[in-house]
Amino acid sequence: MSVVDAFGGKVGELAVTDGQKARSLMLLGYVAQEFRLKWFPDKRLPKSKQYLSWLIMRYMRGVLRHPEQSAMTSLFIPCEPLLSVGYAPYSAEGVSAFMTGTRCQDPLLDAADEDPGLCSYHRIFLGGTRLGLLPTPPFLLYTNVACDANMITFPHVSRTYHIPRFCVEVPYEISQDSVRYVADELREMVTFIEDQTHRLIAQDTLRSAVNRSREACSLYLRYLDLVGSVNVPGDVTSQMYEIMTNHMLLGSEESLRYWRMAVSDYEKGKPDHGLKLLWIHTIPFAQMPVRTLLNFNPRVRIVACEMSYESMIAFQDDPDPYLAMAGRMVRSSFCGGVEHRVDQILAVQKRVHADGAVLFGHWGCKATLASSGMIKDELEALGLPCLFLDGDGCDIHNQSDGQTETRLQAFVEMLEAGK
Amino acid sequence: MIRYVCKYTPIELFAGFGVSCKPLEAMASQYPDADRLGHANLCGFGKSVIQAVGDGDAEELVLVNCCDVMRRVADIARKSGKCRFLFLLDLPHEDIACSRSLFVREILRLKDAYTRYSGKEFSVERFLSAFVPEKKASGTYIGLVGARADASLAAFVSQKTGYPVENHTCLGNRFVPRPEGTGDAMWDAYAAALLAQIPCVRMDRNVGRSALYHDPQLAGVVYHAMKFCDFSQMECNEALASCSVPSIRIETDYTTQSEGQLATRLEAFRETLDKTKEPPMKIRDGFVAGIDSGSTSTDVVVMDQNQTIVASVILPTGRGARASGEEALGKALEEAGISRDQVARVVATGYGRDSFGDDQRITEISCHAKGAHFLDPSVRTVIDIGGQDSKAIRLDEAGGVVNFAMNDKCAAGTGRFLEMMARALDMDIDQMARMGDTANEKIVISSMCTVFAESEVVSLVAKNKDVGDIVYALDASVASKIAVLVGRVGLTEPVMLTGGVAKNPGVVHALERKLSVPLAISPYGATVRGHRSGIVRLGEMTGFPPWENFSKTAGKLFSFLPFVIIIRVLVAYGS
Numbered sequence: 001m002s003v004v005d006a007f008g009g010k011v012g013e014l015a016v017t018d019g020q021k022a023r024s025l026m027l028l029g030y031v032a033q034e035f036r037l038k039w040f041p042d043k044r045l046p047k048s049k050q051y052l053s054w055l056i057m058r059y060m061r062g063v064l065r066h067p068e069q070s071a072m073t074s075l076f077i078p079c080e081p082l083l084s085v086g087y088a089p090y091s092a093e094g095v096s097a098f099m100t101g102t103r104c105q106d107p108l109l110d111a112a113d114e115d116p117g118l119c120s121y122h123r124i125f126l127g128g129t130r131l132g133l134l135p136t137p138p139f140l141l142y143t144n145v146a147c148d149a150n151m152i153t154f155p156h157v158s159r160t161y162h163i164p165r166f167c168v169e170v171p172y173e174i175s176q177d178s179v180r181y182v183a184d185e186l187r188e189m190v191t192f193i194e195d196q197t198h199r200l201i202a203q204d205t206l207r208s209a210v211n212r213s214r215e216a217c218s219l220y221l222r223y224l225d226l227v228g229s230v231n232v233p234g235d236v237t238s239q240m241y242e243i244m245t246n247h248m249l250l251g252s253e254e255s256l257r258y259w260r261m262a263v264s265d266y267e268k269g270k271p272d273h274g275l276k277l278l279w280i281h282t283i284p285f286a287q288m289p290v291r292t293l294l295n296f297n298p299r300v301r302i303v304a305c306e307m308s309y310e311s312m313i314a315f316q317d318d319p320d321p322y323l324a325m326a327g328r329m330v331r332s333s334f335c336g337g338v339e340h341r342v343d344q345i346l347a348v349q350k351r352v353h354a355d356g357a358v359l360f361g362h363w364g365c366k367a368t369l370a371s372s373g374m375i376k377d378e379l380e381a382l383g384l385p386c387l388f389l390d391g392d393g394c395d396i397h398n399q400s401d402g403q404t405e406t407r408l409q410a411f412v413e414m415l416e417a418g419k
Numbered sequence: 420m421i422r423y424v425c426k427y428t429p430i431e432l433f434a435g436f437g438v439s440c441k442p443l444e445a446m447a448s449q450y451p452d453a454d455r456l457g458h459a460n461l462c463g464f465g466k467s468v469i470q471a472v473g474d475g476d477a478e479e480l481v482l483v484n485c486c487d488v489m490r491r492v493a494d495i496a497r498k499s500g501k502c503r504f505l506f507l508l509d510l511p512h513e514d515i516a517c518s519r520s521l522f523v524r525e526i527l528r529l530k531d532a533y534t535r536y537s538g539k540e541f542s543v544e545r546f547l548s549a550f551v552p553e554k555k556a557s558g559t560y561i562g563l564v565g566a567r568a569d570a571s572l573a574a575f576v577s578q579k580t581g582y583p584v585e586n587h588t589c590l591g592n593r594f595v596p597r598p599e600g601t602g603d604a605m606w607d608a609y610a611a612a613l614l615a616q617i618p619c620v621r622m623d624r625n626v627g628r629s630a631l632y633h634d635p636q637l638a639g640v641v642y643h644a645m646k647f648c649d650f651s652q653m654e655c656n657e658a659l660a661s662c663s664v665p666s667i668r669i670e671t672d673y674t675t676q677s678e679g680q681l682a683t684r685l686e687a688f689r690e691t692l693d694k695t696k697e698p699p700m701k702i703r704d705g706f707v708a709g710i711d712s713g714s715t716s717t718d719v720v721v722m723d724q725n726q727t728i729v730a731s732v733i734l735p736t737g738r739g740a741r742a743s744g745e746e747a748l749g750k751a752l753e754e755a756g757i758s759r760d761q762v763a764r765v766v767a768t769g770y771g772r773d774s775f776g777d778d779q780r781i782t783e784i785s786c787h788a789k790g791a792h793f794l795d796p797s798v799r800t801v802i803d804i805g806g807q808d809s810k811a812i813r814l815d816e817a818g819g820v821v822n823f824a825m826n827d828k829c830a831a832g833t834g835r836f837l838e839m840m841a842r843a844l845d846m847d848i849d850q851m852a853r854m855g856d857t858a859n860e861k862i863v864i865s866s867m868c869t870v871f872a873e874s875e876v877v878s879l880v881a882k883n884k885d886v887g888d889i890v891y892a893l894d895a896s897v898a899s900k901i902a903v904l905v906g907r908v909g910l911t912e913p914v915m916l917t918g919g920v921a922k923n924p925g926v927v928h929a930l931e932r933k934l935s936v937p938l939a940i941s942p943y944g945a946t947v948r949g950h951r952s953g954i955v956r957l958g959e960m961t962g963f964p965p966w967e968n969f970s971k972t973a974g975k976l977f978s979f980l981p982f983v984i985i986i987r988v989l990v991a992y993g994s
Contacts, residue, residue: 009861106863113903115652116868117460144512148487151512152653155623159657167623171521172484172509181521338494361458366647369458370465370491374498397863397871402878 008103011133016107019132023064026102026133030061044296048261049238055254056241060098063090067135071193073248074154076145076311076332077168078325080209080251081190085199089248090137092153096124097240099134100286100394108133109395119364120395121282122149129157139196140165141189146310146334147367166192170329174336182326203321209251210321213328216250217315219259220308223266224351227303231272232265235295236285236302243307275300275415278354278384280345280375282307282362282393289405293412300412303352306333306345313347338371342378349384356385356415358408363391363398385418387411422476424468425483426593427510427613429526435546436539442590443471443480444569448675456495462647463673464567465492472496479504481529485589485621486650504536512623514614523610543605550597559638560585562631565620565655566645567673575678576641576669579685580692587631588643592617620650632662639692640666641685645673656907665691668824668907679770680808684825687784691820705763708751710744711783712736712771714807715834717743719751721762730755740771770807784812784823791915792818795939799911802901802930802938804920806834811904813911824907830869832900834920839869840893843876844886855890855925862892872896890925898929905934915939 007029015022034057041050063070070090071082079089099105109120111127128134140163142154151167158165168185171178190201249255277294279302284290294302310333318324329335333344345357357379361369372388379386389407392398421433422443430440444464452473453466465488471477472495480502482493493507509525511518530541561582563573567589577584585592594616598608618627632640640662644651659666667688669681706729711718713736721730730751736743744767752759767775768786783803791801792814801812809832812823830836841851862884864875872893879889897920916938920926931938 110899113899114656114906115649117647117652118649148649151621151623152649156653156657167512169512169518169521172490172507177524181517184517337497338491363460364649365487366458366461366465366649367487367491369460370488371494372458373456374494397875400874400878402881 004101005103008105011102012104012107015104015128015131015133016111019134022104022131022133023135026104027061027065029102030057030064034058034061044233045235045238046232046262046265048258048265049232049234049241051261052238052241052245052258055249055258056098056244059088059244059249059254060095063088063095063137064135067137070137071196072137072140072154072157072163074142074145074150075243075247076143076150076329076334077141078186078213078250078328079248080206080213080321080325081186081193081201082141083209083251084201084205085193085197087193087197089141090135091244091248092125093121094244094248095128095134096121096394097243097285099124099128101237101240103286104133105394106396107131117364118152119147119149119362120392120398122153123364124394126153126157129161136161136163139163139192141168141193142166143168143170143329145170145329145332147365149364164192164196168329170332170335172336174330174340178330179323179326182329183320183322186322186325207321210324212253212256213251214315214317214324216245216256216259217312219256219263220246220312221351222263223259224304224309224348226263226266226269228276228352228354229271230266230269231274231298231301232269233296234301236283236290237295239279239283239302239305239308240285242305246308246312272298274298275356275412275419276303276352276354277301278303278345278349278352278357279305280357280359281365281368282360284360284362284391284393284399284404286394287391287396287399287401287404289401289408293405293408303354304348306348309348310334310344313344334367338374339378341371342375345375345379346382354384355419356387356411358387358389358411360393361388361390362393363395385411385415421479421481421504422471423481424464424489424589425485425508425510426590426616426619427483428481428508429529429609429613431546431549431595431609432526432530432541433533434549435541435543436533436537437542437545438537438539440481443468443477444567444590446569446571446673446675450674456499457491460647461488461491462566462645463671464645464648465489467673468492469495472499472501475501478502481506481508483508483510485510485619486648488647504533506532511614512621514611514618514622514624519607519610519614522614523606526606526610526613543601547597550595553594553596558583559636562587562634562637562640563591563643564588564628564631564640564658565643566648566651568643571675572643572671575681576685579682580639580641580689582638582692584641587617587628589619620654628658629661632658632664637664639664639688641688642666642668644668644670646670647672659907666822680825682773683770683782683784683808684823687782687820687823690782690785691823705761706755706757708748708762708765710748710765710767710769710772710775711786712740712744712767712769712774713805714770716806717747717769717771719744719747721751721755721757729757736771739774740769741774744771744775783808784810784820784825787917788812788814788818788820791917795913795915798913798915798939800905800908800914802905802914802916802918804832804834804897804901804916804918804926806838806919809833809901809904809918811901811908813908822908824904826900826904831872832897832904834918836869836872836897837893837920837923837926839873840876843873844880844889846886851890851893852923852925854887855894856928858888858891859885860888862888864889864892864896891929894923894925894929895933897926898933901930902933910934910936912936913939 011022011026037054037057070088073089073091075091075093082089105124108124108127111130112123140158142150166189170182245255245258311328314331316327333341361372376386376388421440423440424443433440450466450470453469456469484490484507496502496505506529511521561580561584563584564587573584573586595612598605642655644655655668669684707722709720717734717736719732722728732747732751734743734747766779768781768783772780787801787803791798799814803810809826813821815821826832841848864872914936921940
């Protein structure tokens with residue numbers, strides 16, 4: 001048993017009886033890990049990813065230690081307004097992924113077992129909140145992007161813990177009308193945040209944050225252009241961390257700094273001829289066969305991840321910061337019909353030139369599961385081989401290591417044979 | 420003919436075009452094409468729409484983006500090319516001003532789309548004449564809420580509960596008043612009226628739904644939680660907790676395959692609703708017989724008027740409920756040395772209870788309640804882990820059923836689950852029962868699905884994990900599943916554990932750990948902890964053979980307490 005497993009097991013065990021104590025223990029572990037990442041980083045990673053590991057650990061420790069200075073958010077809510085008032089976005093999905101990385105997810109899943117079919121990221125968030133391992137920030141921001149689980153979990157938490165909430169409802173149609181509609185909602189959201197925090201959000205401050213988002217987005221697209229022909233060592237955990245820089249940290253100085261460093265690393269990277277995978281949907285970054293195959297492997301690597309690019313690939317700047325943020329939401333890969341999602345995949349593929357796509361069928365995500373056949377057919381018709389991989393990003397009971405390993409390995413062998 | 424799936428669909432709009440609409444929501448026994456075109460983990464309703472489209476039954480279809488599944492169903496339907504007209508209506512999650520403006524836009528977009536498709540002209544007069552007055556329920560009724568229930572399910576609930584049913588699920592309780600005004604004002608009013616309906620389970624604010632539970636005419640609430648419908652699964656506990664009338668959760672996968680389990684739940688619910696109990700039958704002469712037609716075994720007890728057991732027989736149910744019941748009854752009569760004519764009454768319970776003519780039938784839920792109360796009047800919660808079903812039953816001080824919950828279709832958390840896991844571990848159920856009381860290494864095994872758990876066990880065996888640790892994890896998995904049921908009814912001490920699995924110390928201890936309460940398995944309140952005296956004493960009391968004499972077949976293992984319960988049925992109805 002690894003140190004992480006033992007630590008996570010202890011946190012989980014303690015969470016069942018005393019959530020607050022478990023959180024203290026967990027924070028103690030995070031402080032130690034933050035120190036280690038700062039002074040003794042993983043030397044196999046480039047500078048940018050070393051910084052990223054430390055940044056995310058620091059961020060997580062911050063929101064868990066000072067929940068009163070944060071807001072519970074859905075991953076898909078634009079966070080520039082929160083960052084503008086010095087509040088940290090406490091993303092339910094991000095925190096759940098982190099609990100999975102901490103290996104304390106089982107008791108949390110157990111504590112939210114009324115619907116085993118619900119997305120496990122949301123179940124961990126709900127269970128952790130119920131046990132008291134996860135705090136309850138003073139207010140809540142959520143949206144119907146990218147799935148129903150948001151519209152179930154967040155209202156439930158709001159009702160149960162009497163937390164004021166604000167919902168940004170994104171229309172189904174991807175159009176300028178929808179962007180304007182969402183922009184109006186975001187204006188209301190800003191008023192809501194001001195009311196909750198008793199702080200005014202200055203237009204200039206918000207504009208600066210959105211400018212940083214735009215710049216980070218440009219750098220990200222530059223990274224996509226480079227990643228197809230250059231290899232910089234990396235691991236699947238960094239892919240998960242990038243989801244965070246592109247969501248709850250988007251608009252911050254730190255996110256911008258990371259993408260500057262990442263592009264710099266890739267500009268200095270060596271030409272690469274290994275297999276390139278475009279990963280669609282969530283990444284089971286803690287699952288051993290995935291780590292074994294995709295961490296620091298010159299033979300095969302992930303070049304793009306849908307959860308990172310979903311709102312970046314179609315980003316359009318606008319002088320009005322509200323319209324810019326709304327556009328990101330409306331044009332997300334997860335909005336509209338399946339053809340829009342496929343179009344976004346193809347837009348990324350044009351930049352990264354992947355050899356194959358892995359469509360991860362995360363248990364409980366009906367939106368992806370139901371469209372898996374259509375996406376696979378479309379991509380293969382366009383010449384991009386696609387593996388549909390059943391599993392679960394967090395809940396080990398919905399994973400099968402043997403199956404995952406066999407299917408991923410076989411897909412890699414198939415791609416290598418066809419190269 | 421426009422097919423539609425949701426009460427928020429503006430069907431009056433189509434009347435304006437002179438076109439009729441028909442709901443699309445019929446359950447089927449299976450959806451052969453839907454798993455292939457969609458995925459196994461979609462709700463049954465989503466699959467039914469995919470199937471209907473594939474079968475050519477929905478050439479003109481208006482869907483609503485109620486949920487992730489319906490959005491993807493629209494994609495699949497579009498891709499199939501089998502819909503001449505397909506429209507996905509964007510339905511907001513709330514009934515607030517900006518949502519209404521969005522919805523007006525959607526209604527007009529639908530109007531334009533249909534005009535382009537059909538070439539028909541829209542008539543405001545026809546549109547306005549399509550609105551019908553509200554139908555108000557008269558008299559007491561059962562409210563059917565939660566996930567979509569089609570007319571056949573609503574009728575089944577009505578038949579089994581004996582009450583008229585008001586279907587408040589997706590297409591039920593649709594009422595839209597005629598909008599006032601003309602032009603834009605009329606469309607605004609129409610959109611507002613559509614959104615102002617009693618909100619379905621998918622709508623964000625549940626205040627309107629909660630109002631349903633306080634209707635003075637409401638006799639009880641049946642909450643339908645559909646497999647893979649997250650909205651209903653997650654809301655169910657919250658909704659039932661706010662009910663001031665008796666309520667019950669039923670679960671289906673939106674196929675017609677669950678009638679046996681549903682019938683048991685609904686009939687038991689009816690028993691809790693019925694305030695007027697028939698007076699106990701007085702038997703001066705003759706005997707009474709009880710038949711428990713279970714999923715695994717069929718048990719028969721014959722008792723005389725002094726409540727003395729004169730015969731008892733257990734047979735496997737394998738050949739069919741009726742045949743096994745008749746054979747077991749014949750053998751019991753033979754053992755008692757009496758003829759069929761001397762039996763004044765036969766009472767049947769269990770899955771196969773309907774196979775026994777017009778004699779008295781009662782669900783095993785009520786049987787367990789009566790039996791547990793008879794054995795120990797202080798008991799307030801009964802947990803029964805049987806062969807195919809697990810139950811948690813909360814009792815009042817008189818032994819009446821206050822609330823109960825049963826497992827869903829899956830055998831996880833039942834004796835059958837343990838039987839399958841024992842087979843995966845290449846041992847018999849008795850061997851398994853003697854293991855797993857302690858663990859060296861903590862392993863967690865899925866409590867959700869028998870098939871998943873079995874594959875996990877196989878993987879653990881391949882990793883050379885200690886069998887004792889695996890059994891410990893399996894016992895914990897059963898306990899987790901049972902704890903969910905107990906959570907639904909509310910844990911009230913003292914708790915009695917019944918069913919064959921009560922004789923498995925590992926499971927008993929796992930349950931005690933999970934629930935943090937001691938479990939009584941005998942009328943004397945003794946727990947199983949480490950010894951079986953309670954079981955033996957119960958055995959002595961009922962004339963049932965003690966543990967050591969049990970056959971090693973699972974069938975007999977699972978038939979322990981129903982046997983005691985039958986005695987109580989006979990006491991209740993035959994004295």
